Amino acid sequence: MDVVSSYAWIAWLVLILVFVIIEMLSLDFVFLMLAIGSLGGLVSGLFGLPWWAQLLVAAVLSILLLFLLRPPLLHALRRGGDPARSNVDALLGQEGRVVQSFGHDGRGLVKLANGEVWTSRLAAGGASPGPALEPGTTVLVTSIEGATAVVVPAGNTSA
Template sequence: MDVFLADYGWIVWLVLILIFVTIEMVTLELTFLMMALGGLGGLLSGLLGAPWWLQLIIAVVLSLVLLFGIRPPLLRALKRGGDPSKTNVDALLGLGGRVVRSVGANGGQVRLDNGETWTARLSPGVAPRDLQPGEIVSVTAIDGATAVVVPSEGNTR
């Protein structure tokens, strides 16, 4: 058994590394990547002539150090870099636009600065009046498929 592991141990390490890398590509949790790097440490120690039991100890210790020492801060660093751009409804709040069809308490239509045309109604916090086509508005909320708008400082463009 010792002769077999001494002669062909590197093949076992390569197979383990490939299995760990393949599993990592599916899970993307960095756990199996750390185990693959531990296996790489075992492989390199075997190529340098270490006995099989020392290769195993090196692989296990290196995997544990990477799992508990490197993986947590690496995961924090990866999660910190989220996309800062707003999407969906959040991207519409505060967006400007122009009245296309008169907007009052009952509805109307506005074309937003992003090019989308939305059904709109006047915000309940604004003095009731009808906004005429061409007036500039800002989106304060989205209620279903309706943009709730308020008139902006400059009335027309």
């Protein structure tokens, strides 16, 4: 038995520890599969396999786990997720009322149904195509561009 094989168990333990720590930070099951593969390498080393065979066992086991066990685990983890939209997605399609009239440049202030006041512009890309949007006019949010809500009058959702 050569020196590399006799002390390979230490390298496997270090690898397992490093992979588990990284997995705790990433929570994506990739490094967990690598840690389990390394555990296979450690066990094969305890049965007296040479270092290259230990490496082969660890690699094959890791690849099999990545492609066969990880996808169902991720699916099971995400199954109970919250279906509610959040952040910008929750604002799309939301109704609001004009607080400050839209000027000739097509910009104004809108208070959304959730109570937030946003700087906004008309979705047409510039000046108001029809009558000016006065305070109290109902609008719909079509998109968010940075800190600006892009809106259309509630009766005109084609843009």
